[in-house]
Amino acid sequence: xxxxxxxxxxxxLPGESRKWQYVESIAQDTFNKYRxxxxxxxxxxxxxxxxxxxxxxxxxxxxxxxxxxxxGDRHIALRPEGTAGVVRAYVENxxxxxxxxxxYKVWYKGPMFRYERPQSGRQxxxxxxxxxxxxxxxxxxxxxxxxxxxxxxxxxxIKNLKVAINTLGDPESRANYHQALVDYFTPFKDExxxxxxxxxxxxxxxxxxxxxxxxxxxxxxxxxxxxxxNDPSQKRFDYLKDLLDDLDINYEVDSTMVRGLDYYxxxxxxxxxxxxxxxxxxxxxxxxxxxxxxxxxxxxxxTPGIGFGLGVERLxxxxxxxDLPSESDLDVYLVTIGEKAxxxxxxxxxxxxxxxxxxxxxxxxxxxxAQFKTANNLNAKYTVTIGDSELENSTAxxxxxxxxxxxxxxxxxxxxxxxKIEG
RNA sequence: GCGGUAUUGGUGAAGUGGUUAACACAUCGGUUUGUGGUACCGACACACGUGGGUUCGAUUCCCACAUACCGCCCCA
Numbered sequence: 250x251x252x253x254x255x256x257x258x259x260x261x262l263p264g265e266s267r268k269w270q271y272v273e274s275i276a277q278d279t280f281n282k283y284r285x286x287x288x289x290x291x292x293x294x295x296x297x298x299x300x301x302x303x304x305x306x307x308x309x310x311x312x313x314x315x316x317x318x319x320x321g322d323r324h325i326a327l328r329p330e331g332t333a334g335v336v337r338a339y340v341e342n343x344x345x346x347x348x349x350x351x352x353y354k355v356w357y358k359g360p361m362f363r364y365e366r367p368q369s370g371r372q373x374x375x376x377x378x379x380x381x382x383x384x385x386x387x388x389x390x391x392x393x394x395x396x397x398x399x400x401x402x403x404x405x406x407i408k409n410l411k412v413a414i415n416t417l418g419d420p421e422s423r424a425n426y427h428q429a430l431v432d433y434f435t436p437f438k439d440e441x442x443x444x445x446x447x448x449x450x451x452x453x454x455x456x457x458x459x460x461x462x463x464x465x466x467x468x469x470x471x472x473x474x475x476x477x478x479n480d481p482s483q484k485r486f487d488y489l490k491d492l493l494d495d496l497d498i499n500y501e502v503d504s505t506m507v508r509g510l511d512y513y514x515x516x517x518x519x520x521x522x523x524x525x526x527x528x529x530x531x532x533x534x535x536x537x538x539x540x541x542x543x544x545x546x547x548x549x550x551x552t553p554g555i556g557f558g559l560g561v562e563r564l565x566x567x568x569x570x571x572d573l574p575s576e577s578d579l580d581v582y583l584v585t586i587g588e589k590a591x592x593x594x595x596x597x598x599x600x601x602x603x604x605x606x607x608x609x610x611x612x613x614x615x616x617x618x619a620q621f622k623t624a625n626n627l628n629a630k631y632t633v634t635i636g637d638s639e640l641e642n643s644t645a646x647x648x649x650x651x652x653x654x655x656x657x658x659x660x661x662x663x664x665x666x667x668x669k670i671e672g
Numbered sequence: 673g674c675g676g677u678a679u680u681g682g683u684g685a686a687g688u689g690g691u692u693a694a695c696a697c698a699u700c701g702g703u704u705u706g707u708g709g710u711a712c713c714g715a716c717a718c719a720c721g722u723g724g725g726u727u728c729g730a731u732u733c734c735c736a737c738a739u740a741c742c743g744c745c746c747c748a
Contacts, residue, residue, distance in 0.1 A: 313746080648708090
């Protein structure tokens, strides 16, 4: 094996691409219903776009970014996530302009890149489907975003979904909470893991997310964000919960949930699933939240935003074959006998396809028996056999492969005759 | 970035320091020459991830590298 694909990448072969197309079509259909339009942004952006948006304390920026200098010495990065590029496009194209109805709603799909150690469900080139809505701070929009994500996964037949929500509050609440965490953790500083010591300086919220056993014990008694929300933030969160109740959405409040990216505030959420494909461990398939400061951060006007992203590879692992539409069968396999038929087959095939049939033939000059065998393997509905005698009489033998019945029909009207047989 | 396990044909795999690397599936061909799904017969590894080393000799032992999977970290 001379050449191998780069570490952490995948070839999506024809059998698999069918599933991808299916998922993408459901995404498009569901999102369009909620009036999200597709946006396509570059796969690479100026490095600063991600550094600025994700925050330089995030692991994604500090150690997982695929960045390089191009021939013009521009500092470029392959996108590690979708939101930053979409926000950049929103600002650059002045989509905040008054001619656009707010909220401005877009969805995207495509490859993302993170320099990480690959594992199952985690690739260096992976794919996300996500959506964003700009220009409204309404909790009703928050509820809609959660709802559209849920509908999408439900339509794909994903079971055992758990919706976890939390709030990070407005900047004031978040700042107060930040201080409370620093006050709480500082006495334990020596007991914290090395990672968390660094987090204490840079982003104490993320200590809450630590998997370290020692950290977890300390975190267990840490103050909760819910006790530091100011009045508007509290009301907002309560209202969102009411809305989710109205929608009959089952959710759990997880006050220790934080996000890997620094730009979130107010509502954040994750959809978790427990599935044998992941050893019955709970994994996150979809995650998102509100980022009211991000548009401004990237040079736009003060504009609230909210969105989510979901990992397509993980989603694929959850899809059951029975949830997928069945593969479409081949309508006609053309069997040729002899050189004249071989030549005539080109035009016949072309006519059949033009008439709307999926049609194929043998291109390896194989024997009749082998051609029928192939027709059988391809699950062809009909075989059409053409030989010298058929050409002389301008007829064709049409065989129904399921019943074995064979009839002779006019070759000149073959497509029409087939349609008649089909009923 | 750290630790562990693995790497044999199109696929699933067995196996050994030494003349021909099991078996199964798939594929191809044949079983009287213009017809499929069954049955029977036959064919099918430049050789055993790459590069070194040990050895009279390595696919089998050692080292390095690559990749995959699992755990940590982090995340979708």
